[in-house]
Amino acid sequence: MDKTERMLLENVLNALDRLFDHETQVCDLCDLLIATSAALSNSDHTAKLEEAASETDTLRRSSLSREKQRDQALVETDELRKYLSDVLYKDSPLKI
Numbered sequence: 488m489d490k491t492e493r494m495l496l497e498n499v500l501n502a503l504d505r506l507f508d509h510e511t512q513v514c515d516l517c518d519l520l521i522a523t524s525a526a527l528s529n530s531d532h533t534a535k536l537e538e539a540a541s542e543t544d545t546l547r548r549s550s551l552s553r554e555k556q557r558d559q560a561l562v563e564t565d566e567l568r569k570y571l572s573d574v575l576y577k578d579s580p581l582k583i
Contacts, residue, residue: 489516489552489555490525492527492530492532493575495523495527496532496571496574496575497525497527497575498519498523499519499520499536499567499571500568500571500572500575502515502516502519503516503564503567503568503571506557506560507561507578509528509557511518512553512556512557513543513546513547513553513556513557513560516543516560516564517540517543517544517547517568519536520536520539520543521540521544523536524536524537525568532570532574535566535567535570536567538567539563539564539567542560542563542564543560543563543564546559546560548562
């Protein structure tokens, strides 16, 4: 994994943490996922990023309240969070 790819994936993982901490909204996360999947369109991570982008895009277009969107987005992106943690920190004894 090159430095740019690592930085982009870490940025997504940090955005997922910010969503959990109520520091960002689903629409912002969705935009980041779309941009990151485009930037990494030829990587092994594209499918996971695109899936999460699609799920969050559906949520942001829904009539759910922002809090309910957030709660559902946390559920739907949990697999991505685990995947990114494994990819980024697989050799670290301290996994997220």
